[in-house]
Amino acid sequence: MFIEILTKQDLQEFKEGLIQEIKQILLKESPPQKKWLRSKEVRKILSISTGTLQNLRIHNILPYSKVGGIFYYNEEEIKKLVANNEN
Template structure:
């Protein structure tokens, strides 16, 4: 399982790093970036928000997640 997670993170991490570097508030992910990073559907990510599993910030209709919180969710889900 760790190998699969590491592989997914290594494929996604370069894109996330570039996206974070190109905007203010580094360390935050958009909803789409968080979906890609975690490999989750939009509905599942929305459920995680509503159940309090993943903290988020909302500005207008846009949802943002701290990269540290997203990585913390992965770490907490380790078996």
């Protein structure tokens, strides 16, 4: 019968290897998620009023989705809007 003794160093190396493998799997499998912001967050980011945000929606300047009476804005679209209006 063969008995193998594990040391703390062996367990530490196993732990570090396992963590690295988990990180690699998560990075490969997780596609970038779209982040959706609510009106309050968008107004704060752009430093605009409720009426101005409404005008951006009405004139199709800022795309949005409406779910159950709540407006959601794609974070990437907000970044594009800011980038296009920089001087």
